[in-house]
Amino acid sequence: MNKTYVLMSVKILWLMVAITTNAREISKTKNFNKKTSFLGQCKRYDPKLNACARRVFNEIKEQLVHGIPELFLPPFEPLRIPEIKMNQDTGGVCMQSSYKDIELYGLTDFTVKELDFDLVNTKLKTILEFPKIRMQSLYTIDGKIMMLPIVGAGPCQANFTNVELDVNILCETVSIENQVYLEVKDIEVHYEVGNVTMHLIDLFNGDKALSESMNQYINDNWKILSEDLRPLLEKALREFIKSSSDKLLTVYTYRDLLPE
Ligand SMILES: *[C@@H]1O[C@H](CO)[C@@H](O)[C@H](O)[C@H]1NC(C)=O
Numbered sequence: 001m002n003k004t005y006v007l008m009s010v011k012i013l014w015l016m017v018a019i020t021t022n023a024r025e026i027s028k029t030k031n032f033n034k035k036t037s038f039l040g041q042c043k044r045y046d047p048k049l050n051a052c053a054r055r056v057f058n059e060i061k062e063q064l065v066h067g068i069p070e071l072f073l074p075p076f077e078p079l080r081i082p083e084i085k086m087n088q089d090t091g092g093v094c095m096q097s098s099y100k101d102i103e104l105y106g107l108t109d110f111t112v113k114e115l116d117f118d119l120v121n122t123k124l125k126t127i128l129e130f131p132k133i134r135m136q137s138l139y140t141i142d143g144k145i146m147m148l149p150i151v152g153a154g155p156c157q158a159n160f161t162n163v164e165l166d167v168n169i170l171c172e173t174v175s176i177e178n179q180v181y182l183e184v185k186d187i188e189v190h191y192e193v194g195n196v197t198m199h200l201i202d203l204f205n206g207d208k209a210l211s212e213s214m215n216q217y218i219n220d221n222w223k224i225l226s227e228d229l230r231p232l233l234e235k236a237l238r239e240f241i242k243s244s245s246d247k248l249l250t251v252y253t254y255r256d257l258l259p260e
């Protein structure tokens with residue numbers, strides 16, 4: 001069987017990416033408040049920089065619930081994503097699916113397992129742990145999973161437990177109008193998930209028996225099935241983090257973020 005990964009017309013419409021207006025322009029508007037209590041608290045050459053950053057990160061976590069406009073962060077509890085469309089053809093899984101009105105709960109309930117600034121190479125490494133992320137949305141699915149036809153539309157729910165997110169951001173310093181800014185050069189994202197339970201309601205036009213056995217099949221095999229999604233999800237996360245950091249780093253100078 002052809003094992004190469006083919007992704008066609010993958011469309012992920014993140015709420016934040018949808019706001020494509022230049023962040024530097026936004027920051028010049030009247031009601032944009034560049035002063036934020038979160039940034040500039042930690043000194044760049046403080047030997048305890050990582051501990052300080054971790055503390056600030058924990059403060060931000062509480063504010064994330066309602067969003068932090070000065071940091072271009074939308075409300076995270078829940079995080080709303082208008083739509084994710086997927087067109088998968090990996091041999092085992094061949095289907096078109098779309099998820100609409102996605103709500104993610106639990107994203108602000110993380111622990112910072114690692115947070116490490118490497119000032120020499122302007123690199124940031126962080127590992128976050130989420131005990132439980134709950135998703136609800138509307139879905140449509142049409143295709144085949146391991147030769148079994150799957151078709152349906154309706155509400156769906158999924159729980160992801162013990163999610164570990166490992167993010168490495170590599171930056172470069174650039175000078176713009178006599179100010180030093182950071183610019184993202186590369187982002188690596190990797191995640192591990194402890195367990196997934198999922199429920200697709202109204203599969204097969206609401207046929208109870210077929211629907212239950214397919215849901216059972218998906219839940220029993222989530223580990224194999226979700227590996228197919230890994231490249232797509234990691235790419236989506238990378239783009240999401242890139243777009244958020246780009247906005248932050250165009251508005252705040254290196255000194256705003258980490259004073260000397
Ligand atoms: C994953 O969740 C299912 C359903 O709750 C449970 O039966 C299974 O034991 C869990 N697996 C792990 C590794 O926790």
Ligand SMILES: *[C@@H]1O[C@H](CO)[C@@H](O)[C@H](O)[C@H]1NC(C)=O
Nearest residue numbers: 134157158159196197198199
């Ligand atoms: C997800 O967890 C919630 C409780 O937090 C539970 O009510 C719901 O049934 C779970 N859904 C699935 C699909 O496991």
